[in-house]
Amino acid sequence: MSSVTRRRLLARAAVLTLVSACAWSGPASAAPPVTGPLAANPYLGPLGTATMHGDAGSSDVTPLAGPAPGAGVTVYPLGAACPTLLEGADGLVVGLCTAIAGQTPTVFLFDSAAPGPIGGALASLPLTKGSLLGGVYAYLDNEDRLVVVDGGQRLLRVGHVRGDDGAWRLTAAVQADLSSAVPQGDNVTGLVPDWSGNVWFATGHGVVGFAGRDGRVETVALPSGELVANSISSATNGVVAVASTHALYELRAKDGEPEILWRAAYDRGSARKPGQLSWGTGSTPTYFGPVRGDEYLAVVDNADDRVRLIVVRSGSGEQVCSLPVPVGGSENSPIGIGGSVFVASTYGYPYPAVPEGAGPAAPPSAPFRGGLSRVDLTPGGCVPVWDSPVRSAAVPRLSLADGGIHTLRRVGPDATTPLDGFDYVVLDPATGAVRASIPLPGTVAEDPLQMAALITRGGALWQGTVTGVVRIG
Template sequence: MRSPLALLAATVLALAPIGTAEAAGSWGPLAPPNPYLGPLGTATMHGDAGSSDATPLAGPGSSGISVGGYPLASACPTLLEGSDNLVALCTPVIGQTPTIHLLDPTFAGPVGMSLASLEIAKGSLLGGVYAYLDNADRLVIVDGNRTLLRVGHSRDEAGEWRLSIDSSTDLSSVIPVGDNVTGLVPDWSGNVWFATGKSVVGLVTPAGAAATVALPAGESVANSISSAPSGRVAVATTYALYELRADATGRPEVLWREAYDRGSARKPGQLSWGTGSTPTYFGPSSGAEYLTIVDNADGQVHALVFRSGTGQLVCSQPVLPRGGAGSENSPIGIGRSLFVASTYGYPYPTVPEGAGPAVPASAPFVGGMTRVDVDDTGCNTVWENTVRSAAVPHLSTADGSIYTVTRVGLDITSPLDGYAFTVVNPDTGAVVSNRPLAGTVVDDPLQMSPLITPDRKILQGTITGILRVS
């Protein structure tokens, strides 16, 4: 199966200041930073090891917004920033070989030029999408040759930047031929955990030893994985949610498995038949007491909240009731609140091979978001809105705003639709501001995840490069 980046890139078509967000209450806590990751908020696609999609960094707000572009002729779903570097993992339209770009965080210099680039071997399924920056600012990724890479950067004697493979670990002895890594994350002991499309879950110790456990045959992993300070790791397959940990011998073991309602087929606006969620850790005390995904039930989907460690179901709360329900995105999880955005009917140009037909084949993209609050006895819906989020929303705990890019146009989407930078009040669900973007199809973020940077920019990958909002 080809990487979704390649699938998306292969189908790319030819190519006023507003009010300030209302200050929200205290949002948090976030889980303690993982010591084996780079800076909190910018080292993973979903903000942290627990995939909270929340960040301690302030965004640009909603007043005096300016928007710029950084064209790379590539789809760029992974944008990460270390202590001195900005890294983009993209797939070019031509050639479709996943490419790592080192970029100047100030975006100075020639437009469209990266400081350095490095091609990596093509993978399958979601290989080449999920990666992270470690505590030495190296990009950690498993390539299509089933090799765990740590990619560093440095300057040569002439002052030119270069990317290089600092270390590699061959995983071909533990990952079968024809299978590739979908997601990976470090735990709090420095083990690098990974999950493959065919549901092999494994870890690589700091010494380089690898061990795996196979989940039931027929299950697939179509999203990334998450870890918590307890040492536990969460994996969602197309059938069930799992929590694992390393046993006394350093091998992965399953703590619990909970099946969910995967529905009767893949829905339009999703890339697999099952949950579209990367599991999200969140909670009011440690930032990781709860674990949540969204199911794929027919008609009405639910946010499922479990207790981390035991798998006890806290609640199954209906979400996204408008216009057909389904979500390919990881929920935001922070404190006692979670936020779910609908992708039902989103017009992906194509889907990975083996995903199966969508039922129905297509649907209007109506959108909508739901906030659910959790306590020890259950859950309740706080608000619903009609935001047509076209990207993975992120919440800033620093300024109390949810940031996303929305799709502008009719529910029956077309390449002529526009896009807007949108700020949502997490207390009420109200839209605080919409700043139209100049482009149409070239600005399509295709439900990719943005990066909120330490200097209050938002970088959003699109099918042709990167948008910069400041």
């Protein structure tokens, strides 16, 4: 941790609350709203708040409304980067963060109505350390427990309880030991439940499998050299989608074992791009569709010339379209809902570190110009709808309730500096225009680092940053 960061954290020994007006640029577009079904997995917590990407299909869509004009801004200084923020049915927020000191994954519990003593958190629980990406992806089950794999390859369910003294405590129970299934030096990068309650997981070195409800673990290996650097998704028909650094897959549980249904290779380019964390797609596969919410799968490839949005049919892997999008490259999961997909550019984003084995970027660095694009499916294939210049610094989230795309925007020159600032912005999904904005306090210490936001049932947006959490609303 730098001396500058230490001074900033010490200066924020208590939770800071700052209020600013929401600058509305005009009314929303009169065009019909983007809409479609979301598939609710019975083994997950509330729809829209139980996974990093909102649901089992990783739609990055929520049925909840975001902050209202005039929302306040609250900073929780935790000394940890917080990529996973989830809300259970009890209204409490659970965060999975990585401490700056020692890179230890730590679970935090928050109540916005009653901030606690740990940088605003009510309780915390450190987990066994694994790789840089280990301890990033997790989800809340239907009992508000955080399901996560720690660095010891144990599948944990972390619950929270309030004692007779009024203090909250986090407790971890082991559901399964994955150590015999995960090779030495490997770590779980993503996990999701299927519609039968199996907990599927994928490791960085390409082992995919599941732990059954009885704790039994079964796996299958992807081809040698294929890595998995993002999370995984599941659909209502029992299949699970995994994107490796070479191909997109669907798998299912058949006769108690994982089976690969199909493999669809994509163009991974000649090297990792700046602003990406692996050489290949940066997408967690996104399920979407107009009928069930999971008829299609979307990822973004890593082609050298212009990256392409790839859409295939779930169940067969048949390609629906391969459409170039002007986003440079993307480390983010696309938004998918109904017949629309939204892709955000992370090309050139200044990540402070990349995972071991990610390989050099080509070129080594680039300006971060940003960009967000909308693509619609039509009977004839995929068609571009609009391109926005917004420099999204987080994974955007689409709200069906308020009809806006919510994200944080990096403010400053294309050649990023530590003096850059950040705004909370709302975009119109019909046009890509910015409808609202709130300037946020601070600079690099509040960098959202392309992490996903959480919109809660109370109408607040919680955003993980490199040093803690920012809550708007």
